[in-house]
Structure formats: structure tokens, C-alpha cells
Amino acid sequence: xxxxxxxxxxxxxxxxxxxxxxGSFYWHxxxxxxxxxxxxxxxxxxxxxxxEQYSQQFPDPVKRLAAILTILVDDEVNKFIFMxxxxxxxxxxxxxxxxxxxxxxxxxxxxIYRSIGDRDSExxxxxxxxxxxxxxxxxxxxxxxxxxxxMHEYLxxxxxxxxx
Numbered sequence: 001x002x003x004x005x006x007x008x009x010x011x012x013x014x015x016x017x018x019x020x021x022x023g024s025f026y027w028h029x030x031x032x033x034x035x036x037x038x039x040x041x042x043x044x045x046x047x048x049x050x051x052e053q054y055s056q057q058f059p060d061p062v063k064r065l066a067a068i069l070t071i072l073v074d075d076e077v078n079k080f081i082f083m084x085x086x087x088x089x090x091x092x093x094x095x096x097x098x099x100x101x102x103x104x105x106x107x108x109x110x111x112i113y114r115s116i117g118d119r120d121s122e123x124x125x126x127x128x129x130x131x132x133x134x135x136x137x138x139x140x141x142x143x144x145x146x147x148x149x150x151m152h153e154y155l156x157x158x159x160x161x162x163x164x
Contacts, residue, residue, distance in 0.1 A: 040081055040097040043081050061112045062164055073156050079136040128163045
């Protein structure tokens with residue numbers, strides 16, 4: 001899904017790519033929606049794992065926010081999956097997962113800002129989320145070939161400065 005978007009979860013091409021029959025696919029999953037639910041659940045667990053790991057590893061909220069933003073921006077698989085579900089409203093499972101992921105990010109950012117006494121924590125969380133979303137959108141889409149590794153690093157650092 002990270003490589004080919006949500007269409008990669010079509011049964012026949014996925015079975016072919018994995019070198020299995022459609023029958024063996026259906027042995028493990030009743031239908032495509034069950035596969036999608038499984039993939040999205042796994043992705044959410046990975047994201048929640050990042051949050052829990054960084055909450056323990058970085059008790060300082062500012063350092064925690066920097067670490068979380070860095071992983072969200074630099075983890076290629078995570079951002080490609082996030083953008084794939086953000087760009088596909090054809091399946092209610094993707095829409096629900098996207099809304100849940102946005103809420104998870106906003107709640108996380110807002111909670112960090114609130115913990116450091118920021119009175120505008122909700123607005124600040126939204127500002128950082130919008131900057132983050134724009135950055136990963138550019139990173140995934142790479143329009144006009146101008147988005148280079150150097151550009152990515154610069155924009156990530158600017159996001160971190162703005163967020164912190």
C-alpha cells in the first residue's frame with residue numbers, strides 16, 4: 001500500500017505479487033475489506049507504538065514533539081500509507097482511518113502544547129498539523145521534480161523550528 005496506494009490492496013494483483021492463489025488469499029481473509037481492516041489496524045498499532053515509545057524515551061514534551069514530527073516526516077512507509085488513505089475516499093474504511101489518524105495527530109500535538117502551558121494549544125496544534133501535512137504531501141507527490149532530499153531536510157527543519 002505504501003508503494004502503490006490503496007489499489008495495491010486489490011485481491012488478484014496482491015495474490016499475484018505474493019505468489020499465492022486467490023483461493024489461499026481467501027483462506028486468510030473473507031474479502032478485501034477484511035484485508036483492508038487488517039492492514040489499517042496494523043498501521044495504527046505501529047503509529048501508536050511510536051507515540052508510546054517516544055513518550056517514554058522523551059519525557060520532555062518539546063523533545064518528544066521533535067522526535068514524533070521527525071519520524072512522521074521521515075518514515076517513508078508511514079507517510080505513503082497516510083497519504084494513500086488521505087487521497088482515497090472511495091472506501092469508508094480508508095475515510096475512517098484517515099479521520100482517526102488526523103485526530104490522533106492533532107490530539108497528540110495539542111496535548112504536548114497543553115502540557116507546556118500553551119494557552120493556544122488547539123490553534124498551535126492545527127498550525128503544525130497543516131505544515132506537516134503540506135510537507136509530506138510534497139514529499140510523496142514530488143511535483144515538478146523540485147522536491148529534493150536537500151529541500152526535504154530544509155522544510156523538515158523549518159517545520160521543527162515552527163513547531164518548537
